[in-house]
Amino acid sequence: MPKPRLDNPWQAIALVSVIGVDLAICVLAGFWVGRYLDRWLQTDPWLMLLGMLAGLAAGVYSVYLLIRSYL
Template sequence: MKRQNSNDSPWRALALLGGIGVDLGVCMAAGYWVGDLISEWQGGEPLWIVGGMMTGFILGIASIYLIIRNYMRGGPNG
């Protein structure tokens, strides 16, 4: 009988999906917050908010890439 790999748990995959969603949301919210602070400091220009959110999105995608890469390798706990 073939032994199941510990990384094949559906709960672990569900946790990965939840973590990805939370990570992207937090990065975009942080980008919005930083963009809003800079916008207020610069006199209310909304372009800073859009730039902050785009920066947060890009950083979130990079972070998701690292999370998935760690998951595919087995990670420190797998």
């Protein structure tokens, strides 16, 4: 499979936007899941923090997979 090219500046802007949105969605999803579990298990704020860290790790891995196709 050939490598994608970013000759068009709009393609580069789209890639950067996808990276930002991907990271934000993963971190927010981890935050919301952790917050829900904290309220359910009464462990405030530990699961929220763990959820945010897990979301950040998932987001970084997702961005890595996305960028890997451009290297």
